[in-house]
Amino acid sequence: MPVAEDLVPEEDEAPEAVPVPHLLAPRLNEIAILLDIDGTLLDLMPTPREVWVPPGLSETLNRLLERTSGALALVSGRSLNDIDLIFAPAEFPAVGGHGAEMRVTSDSEAIAARAPPMDKELKRRLAAIARLSPGILLEDKGYSLALHYRLAPHAEKAIYEAVSLIRADLPHAPIEVLPGKSVCEIKHSGFTKASGVRELMTREPFKGRRPLFIGDDVTDETVFAIMPDLNGLAFSVGRRSTGVAGHFDEPSDVREFLARLLDDEGATARP
Incomplete structure (x- = not known):
C-alpha cells in the first residue's frame, strides 16, 4: 500500500490536504476506517443530547463496513450504550468511553479494557x-x-x-x-482513545490493516500521535492539529468524503 504522501496532494500544492477518495477507494480491503463522532461525523450541538445523525450517514457507514469487511469503528468518549442510542437502530464496531470499552464487531459483546468505574x-x-x-x-x-x-x-x-x-x-x-x-x-487514568485503538488494531478484522483515523478534539490527539506506529493516516476536523496528514473544515466535509469513497470505489469496480 502506498505511503501517506501518495494518498494526499503535495504539501506545497495543498497545505490543507485531505485524503483523496479515488486513491483510497480501491484499497478499502487494506484500510481500517476509524472515526470520532462529535465534531467529526456529527455537528456539535448546545447539549450532547441534541446531536442527530443526518439522513444517509448510517447507510454510508454500513456500506463502508461491508466494503472493508467489518474494519470500520467509531472511536468516542461516549459510552457504547450512548453511541448505540444515537445511531439506533444501526450498531457499529466501536471504542467507547475514551478507550474504556470496545466492541470489535457490530454483533459482538462489549469488551471492558481494564477500566474500573470511577469512585x-x-x-x-x-x-x-x-x-x-x-x-x-x-x-x-x-x-x-x-x-x-x-x-x-x-x-x-x-x-x-x-x-x-x-x-x-x-x-x-x-x-x-x-x-x-x-x-x-x-x-x-490508565486508558485513552489511543490505548483503545491499539487494542482494537490487534483484533480481527482490523489486524494487519492500515488505520485511517479522523478526529477533531484534544482527546483525539492521543490517536493522532500513534498513527506513525501503526503506519496509519490521521486527519483533523475544524482545527489544524500537529502530526496529521490533512484537515477537514467541518463534519459535513467528512460525511461527503466518506460518501465519495463509496462512489469512487464503485467507479473503479466498473469495467
Missing part, C-alpha cells in the same frame, strides 16, 4: 461542580464525568479551578482531566 464519592464531588452556574450540564458516562459549559461559557475558569481543588485534596486519586470543546471531562 462514587469522587464522582459525587465532581458532579457538585455543576451547581456553580445555571447552564453547566453534567454527563455521567460511567467511566468518566463530563461538565459541559457551552451554555455557560463564563463558567469555564470556575469549573477548572474547582476540579483542581478536588485533585489537590485527593493527590493520589487515579484521574485525568480532559479539556475539550466547551467541556471539562474527568476520567480514570
